[in-house]
Amino acid sequence: MxxxxxxxxxxxxxxxxxxxxxxxxxxxxxxxxxxxxxxxxxxxxxxxxxxxxxxxxxxxxxxxxxxxxxxxxxxxxxxxxxxxxxxxxxxxxxxxxxxxxxxxxxxxxxxxxxxxxxxxxxxxxxxxxxxxxxxxxxxxxxxxxxxxxxxxxxxxxxxxxxxxxxxxxxxxxxxxxxxxxxxxxxxxxxxxxxxxxxxxxxxxxxxxxxxxxxxxxxxxxxxxxxxxxxxxxxxxxxxxxxxxxxxxxxxxxxxxxxxxxxxxxxxxxxxxxxxxxxxxxxxGPGVTFAMREALEALEDIECQLINESRRSQLSEAIERTMLSEPDNWLPYYTGTPEQQKLLRRYSYSDRVRYYWGYPEIANAVDCLMTNLASVEIPESLLSRYLPAQYLRLREKQISGDPESLVLDHIRDVLRSYAAACAIQ
Structure with a gap:
């Protein structure tokens, strides 16, 4: 090739x-x-x-x-x-x-x-x-x-x-x-x-x-x-x-x-x-940044559809893991504790990407996806939290299962690249 x-x-x-x-x-x-x-x-x-x-x-x-x-x-x-x-x-x-x-x-x-x-x-x-x-x-x-x-x-x-x-x-x-x-x-x-x-x-x-x-x-x-x-x-x-x-x-x-x-x-x-x-x-970071956005949007939806005792608590799992394993972010994120907390989650450098394989976070993601696969996500909630995916769902371009929503949100980044490259 x-x-x-x-x-x-x-x-x-x-x-x-x-x-x-x-x-x-x-x-x-x-x-x-x-x-x-x-x-x-x-x-x-x-x-x-x-x-x-x-x-x-x-x-x-x-x-x-x-x-x-x-x-x-x-x-x-x-x-x-x-x-x-x-x-x-x-x-x-x-x-x-x-x-x-x-x-x-x-x-x-x-x-x-x-x-x-x-x-x-x-x-x-x-x-x-x-x-x-x-x-x-x-x-x-x-x-x-x-x-x-x-x-x-x-x-x-x-x-x-x-x-x-x-x-x-x-x-x-x-x-x-x-x-x-x-x-x-x-x-x-x-x-x-x-x-x-x-x-x-x-x-x-x-x-x-x-x-x-x-x-x-x-x-x-x-x-x-x-x-x-x-x-x-x-x-x-x-x-x-x-x-x-x-x-x-x-x-x-x-x-x-x-x-x-x-x-x-x-x-x-x-x-x-x-x-x-x-x-x-x-x-690189742009696609995992989009993936995190989609997962956090789904976590917000989960909070409205799933009983608190069964929720994934994904955000808390990410924070605990990054604090206990700081080597992949601490040398890069300076400032006050409050500023570092914001950067851990929302920096464009997306050093969260180093942590998705850690057991507590991986288990929380699995729980989130299982929870949302067990219910039907109302279109109106998708409209609020994932508006582009809401439109594609309405147009029957994608299905409404949680993994499809995450994948499509990642593709929102790739669509701009693909359109520019016009690969034949």
Whole structure:
């Protein structure tokens, strides 16, 4: 499928605004919703796991690459999606999970991880060596990033067994996974000088060390001037990226831009991004943020339909678990206890997404879904709490069971991406 993806993106070179969105999540409902959306559109489906989510040690999901592959296949098949159109990718594959270690040790782990991804059948590989390791004197230069990316690529090429060869994404101006941890009100796009230098350095080193591989470098990660922090979004402004877009169109290389942190943009921004050459759009926290919204709306409905003694108490379970297991949010959410409490639930970075698999929360979700499946939810309640799903239910586009309501609310995020990418 990497060949199909590359051919699809190459339409950009002939002036066709063709793109693809990449869903980065390890939650089964997100994968199911993405597969349902792709099946509806008869489109390609690109699902990626990050190095923190999935690696040779299990990551925070507990899954190694082969297990994640099987997990995705299970849920896309259940959605009725044609799995021959599925593309699996690895995002931020590099030393990031081990950046507190010396570079040699961190890179050894990263090379093992990349090899395991490729051996498991992942064909879109983001080589991300942009972060400093423990013994780096400062942020690594483009040259050092390129040398480390080449080392990761060698590991990937050595692990390739059969089928389509992997395709690669490179870049040095890579946003922090999961959104900014500080307030962001404005953000410049990557300069053409920086993009040109990054591309030239990587090309030189790859052609020296990896003959024949450079043609499979399909995208360059740059900053289009979009980002989100805890409670604000920097909206896309195509004028800020105009020079970058013009530079790309004049390149002899058959590459596109990959844009990270595109979550929470207004719907009209996505077709503009694709038109401007940002042909790979990443979405992660935005889809689990929508999932949480749907679950909390259903919990409000539950409070009105189910006896108090039987209620799921989902909100309380989330709060107790996050307070007792703070490692995934405490380093990122500062402020007073009241401010931290608000961020735990409502920050755009959506660090709740790390907790859905914890037993108390998982049991509360199961209880909520069981409770609401045992009653008929009045349309009037849906109108108040999930108005978009209320309309689709009235139009008989979806059923009214609680899981369908959650999946459809997640798809509200994906519909904007799908419309912009217009994948055929």
């Amino acid at each position: 990497s060949r199909v993806l590359h051919q699809h993106l190459l339409k950009q070179r002939s002036g066709v605004p063709s793109g693809i969105y990449s869903v980065c999540s390890v939650h089964p409902w997100v994968i199911r919703a993405a597969a349902e959306q792709a099946a509806h559109d008869d489109s390609l489906l690109l699902v990626e796991a990050t190095s923190n989510q999935v690696n040779q040690f299990g990551g925070y999901s507990g899954m190694r690459p082969a297990a994640f592959r099987d997990f995705v296949l299970e849920h896309v098949r259940a959605a009725g999606f044609n799995e021959t159109k599925l593309i699996l990718g690895g995002d931020h594959l590099g030393p990031n999970p081990w950046r507190k270690l010396p570079a040699a040790e961190a890179m050894a782990h990263a090379e093992t991880m990349v090899a395991e991804y490729v051996a498991a059948g992942f064909t879109k590989i983001h080589l991300d060596a942009s972060m400093a390791c423990k013994d780096d004197p400062g942020p690594p230069s483009d040259e050092l990033v390129a040398h480390r990316a080449a080392a990761l690529c060698k590991a990937a090429e050595s692990a390739y067994v059969a089928g389509d060869h992997p395709v690669y994404v490179i870049g040095t101006e890579v946003p922090v996974p999961g959104g900014a941890t500080h307030s962001v009100h404005d953000l410049p796009a990557t300069s053409t000088e920086a993009a040109s230098h990054t591309l030239a350095v990587h090309k030189q080193i790859f052609e020296q060390q990896l003959p024949g591989v450079w043609d499979r470098v399909i995208a360059l990660v740059v900053q289009p001037g979009v980002e989100f922090d805890h409670d604000a979004v920097v909206n896309y402004d195509s004028t800020k990226a105009a020079q970058l877009t013009a530079w790309l169109r004049n390149q002899p290389e058959s590459i596109v831009f990959e844009a990270h942190s595109t979550d929470y943009q207004l719907p009209p921004a996505y077709p503009k991004l694709v038109d401007d050459g940002f042909a790979i759009l990443k979405v």
